[in-house]
Amino acid sequence: MAHDAAARWNGRYTKDGSHWQNRRPRQLLVEFAHLLPESGLALDAAAGVALHGLFLAERGLHVIALDISEVGLRLARESAIKRGVWLETAVCDLAHPWLPANYFDVIVNFRFLERATFPMYRQALKQGGLLFFETFVKIDPQKEYPEHYLDPGELQTAFADFDIIHYGRAEILDDQSRPIKASEQLVARKR
Numbered sequence: 191m192a193h194d195a196a197a198r199w200n201g202r203y204t205k206d207g208s209h210w211q212n213r214r215p216r217q218l219l220v221e222f223a224h225l226l227p228e229s230g231l232a233l234d235a236a237a238g239v240a241l242h243g244l245f246l247a248e249r250g251l252h253v254i255a256l257d258i259s260e261v262g263l264r265l266a267r268e269s270a271i272k273r274g275v276w277l278e279t280a281v282c283d284l285a286h287p288w289l290p291a292n293y294f295d296v297i298v299n300f301r302f303l304e305r306a307t308f309p310m311y312r313q314a315l316k317q318g319g320l321l322f323f324e325t326f327v328k329i330d331p332q333k334e335y336p337e338h339y340l341d342p343g344e345l346q347t348a349f350a351d352f353d354i355i356h357y358g359r360a361e362i363l364d365d366q367s368r369p370i371k372a373s374e375q376l377v378a379r380k381r
């Protein structure tokens with residue numbers, strides 16, 4: 191049976207793979223990289239071509255990248271070989287997630303929203319583990335599909351039982367300084 195998101199994202203990565211591979215990791219991860227442990231197990235969730243997983247692997251973490259798109263993950267493995275780092279990948283549908291409890295030292299979720307992952311991330315992180323989460327937030331609720339966009343403040347509420355290290359917002363503005371796209375950012379540690 192075909193999966194719509196897999197077909198859509200496989201198509202994008204087949205057409206524009208190098209565009210995705212050449213993007214930079216989100217500034218949030220770079221800015222808070224000093225919090226990362228020097229070793230341990232990290233999950234790059236909805237990794238795509240694993241920009242963020244590769245960043246973590248280059249800092250000594252053992253990384254598992256999960257995504258619905260096997261094409262994105264193949265590009266991720268190619269980049270890992272080129273950069274001489276180790277990255278494990280698995281195709282998986284994060285709309286129906288399950289992961290073992292107390293397993294990961296770090297979880298990163300960038301530009302992807304699947305609310306079913308919230309309790310799973312909470313459970314799958316070890317005590318003291320770090321969560322980096324950034325994805326798009328609603329600007330115009332009339333136009334945006336609620337399943338793909340956060341409500342303002344939603345991440346902070348969802349992970350209120352964590353120690354919140356950073357909660358922020360990043361915006362792309364038009365030429366009249368009005369936001370055309372915005373994301374919310376969370377860096378938090380499991381208690």
Ligand SMILES: C[S@@+](CC[C@H](N)C(=O)[O-])C[C@H]1O[C@@H](n2cnc3c(N)ncnc32)[C@H](O)[C@@H]1O
Pocket residue numbers: 195199200235236237238239240241256257258259262282283284285299300301302304
């Ligand atoms: C905007 S891309 C972000 C990729 C990467 N996190 C980044 O920031 O570059 C969204 C990713 O979510 C993946 N995706 C979409 N639906 C998914 C699902 N149900 N389960 C797992 N991955 C999914 C897509 O294949 C795609 O790689």
